Amino acid sequence: MESGMISVDKWSSGSQVYFLTHLHADHTVGLSSTWRRGLLYCSRDTAKLFPTKFPDFNLSLIRVVEIGCWHSLSLVSPNSGSATTVYVMAIDANHCPGSLMYLFRGEFGCMLYTGDFRWEKSSNTVEVGRTMLLNALKNEKLDILYLDNTYCNPRFSFPSREVAAREIVDIINAHPEHDIIIGIDSLGKEDLLLYISRTLNIKIWVWPERLQVMHLLGFPDIFTTKTALTRVRAVPRYSFSVETLECLNTLRPTIGIRPSGLPWSMKAVKANENVFGSSRSQTHEPNRDLRSAERSHEYIYTVPYSDHLCFAEIQEFIELLQPVKIKGIVSSLSSNIEPYYFFRHLCGTKQAFWRLHQKLDNEEKLEKVGTVDIKSTIPGTSSVAGRKRKKVQFVNRVSLLRKSGHGVRIADS
Known part of the structure; x- marks a missing residue:
């Protein structure tokens, strides 16, 4: 997909349409009541909640995306200036109310942006979503998977x-x-x-x-x-x-x-x-x-009640889809790793050329995982060892492990 067409959870200028996966604060950085850069697509529940978070937002910019249906977008190719049609399907991300993942299809191929999600085997909602996604893909190859890699590390193994x-x-x-x-x-x-x-x-x-x-x-x-x-x-x-x-x-x-x-x-x-x-x-x-x-x-x-996938669930999801390319949507410290490092063997041959440089980057991260100082990586937190009076200081959001910028402008890499 050409740059300058679609952004997901990214609210800077330069795209023709914008998609919101859900209303958690780390996905709305740059979005405000005065935002006017284009049409904003989201779920029905997210649209209901919008005025509570952005009281003066121009609601005429919001378009509701129904789950399980293909929606067509008439866009303009920034390179050729000619009209092009992009199709998008929303699927329940099972993360929080209104959370969606988006499947895009067009001349560029097929892309899936998961946003934050949790797909457990025991969930009926997940079973419906899995069937919906596989039916939408049919025999078509998934070219790029933008994946929730919040806990992409073998150390993270949560119960359902x-x-x-x-x-x-x-x-x-x-x-x-x-x-x-x-x-x-x-x-x-x-x-x-x-x-x-x-x-x-x-x-x-x-x-x-x-x-x-x-x-x-x-x-x-x-x-x-x-x-x-x-x-x-x-x-x-x-x-x-x-x-x-x-x-x-x-x-x-x-x-x-x-x-x-x-x-x-x-x-x-x-x-x-x-x-x-x-x-x-x-x-x-x-x-x-x-x-x-x-x-x-x-x-x-x-x-450990987590609304994000643990490592084993990430592996199952990648095995299910076997994308050609894969990229994590969370830019973090040493708490997680690019999915390519662990799962490149499940991806297509193009992946090796597209993400080869990530291997060295992630090997450096892995060497640091055992010695990283929580105090130095998460502002405002401290360790809980070596004190006469035991104190526990809590971080109030998983997003503190992430950079403030979240989301992507969908484009070929």
Whole structure:
């Protein structure tokens, strides 16, 4: 595809149309209420939520992309000046409400941009999406795969979200006299909260802006802003801290639960271990019903509930599609690696020429994984060793492991 036609999650000028995968902040860097650079394509749920994030945005620029249908775009070739048609299909990314991946087809061939996603074997939504994607590709070769490589490292092996959710309910049941604080973002983890509510037959407290999001998304009336109605509260991740929990415990017994892949990512990067899997410590096999939660503080449990693929799931996805070329969409530190390094044998022959220079770059990264200093790579965080009084400082988003610029301008490389 020629440069100057389509951008995904990238909001600078120079493209004719723009696509948004979902509304998490690291995917909207450069997007604002005054943005006017072209038509913006997104899911129906994302369009519903747009005014909550960008109150004065010109909604006439938004175009809803229905899942599972081919949509045609009449664009102009920047090189020849002639008209060209690009076809795009949206597929559920199963990351957060409204999240999509986009399959593009045109004279340039076939490209898939996954955005952030999690495709677990046990999910019915994933099974539908997998069938939809394979039917859309039919016998056509996928030329370029832009892939969520957030946890593209053999050290990252999470259980399914279903297993992690059961662990969280077990933790809550094990503390019947405690208030429960769960740290979440302004979008995402809705399925987890629904599971807790239905399993324990309780309402869940959320802050007012979050309640508005729940109502816009059409979730059942199980959420409340009245603290007297429930002992389980979902709070903004930025307010989830040791200091907050220590203060709450002066009033009544309280524990915090942090559902995220990030603590495991930080631990794996910091550990002095072989990233190819010969570590001295135990790893978590995906989809195993194991006790993977950890008590990281007197009042805090961390649970590997991840909305991104773990390493084994990345491999399964690449094996399913066997693209000619592959590129990770996350530019990060040593916490992850370009997928080409591990999976070049699953790609077409053109891949070797297209990404050959990445091999040396990633070998240098791998050498540093065992010794990287979390304090020096993630501003505002510190290690938790060698202190008289144990403190745990949490990072509030996986995106802090990433560069602020996210997304791509779709073009041949």
